[in-house]
Amino acid sequence: MEQKNSSLVRAYLGFARLDSARQTLALNELYAQMWVYYNLFQPVLHLAAKTLVLSADDRPHVKRRYDVAQTPFDRLCATTALSPEQRTKLARLRDTTNPRRLRQDIYDRLDRLWTLPGATLGVTEDVHALLDAIAKPAPALL
Numbered sequence: 001m002e003q004k005n006s007s008l009v010r011a012y013l014g015f016a017r018l019d020s021a022r023q024t025l026a027l028n029e030l031y032a033q034m035w036v037y038y039n040l041f042q043p044v045l046h047l048a049a050k051t052l053v054l055s056a057d058d059r060p061h062v063k064r065r066y067d068v069a070q071t072p073f074d075r076l077c078a079t080t081a082l083s084p085e086q087r088t089k090l091a092r093l094r095d096t097t098n099p100r101r102l103r104q105d106i107y108d109r110l111d112r113l114w115t116l117p118g119a120t121l122g123v124t125e126d127v128h129a130l131l132d133a134i135a136k137p138a139p140a141l142l
Contacts, residue, residue: 019118
């Protein structure tokens with residue numbers, strides 16, 4: 001999604017500073033959901049050709065022609081870039097994912113992201129301790 005920073009990331013997050021470890025983890029989880037949504041379910045138009053044409057008053061302008069809208073996954077399947085196993089795995093992911101539920105999950109994650117506190121000036125976070133705390137399973141209740 002790097003090439004879509006202005007249209008996706010900035011549209012969702014704006015230019016707010018997200019600088020704490022918890023915000024970074026939440027943002028990574030959000031990106032994982034957005035990757036699935038935008039690559040498997042959102043069709044995009046690609047520019048097929050640009051030609052310079054002259055109008056009736058001899059002023060040049062560019063005429064653009066676009067191809068048929070397809071999802072990035074469908075475009076990739078039209079090439080030989082994916083192995084059959086990769087194609088099957090991604091197709092299974094698309095078939096088992098509910099796009100409406102995924103979209104709602106993206107919005108829910110955004111809401112949670114904005115509730116997380118930012119970094120405190122002058123206070124160093126122990127990122128390793130945070131990752132260890134998150135990775136440890138919760139203690140079982142007897």
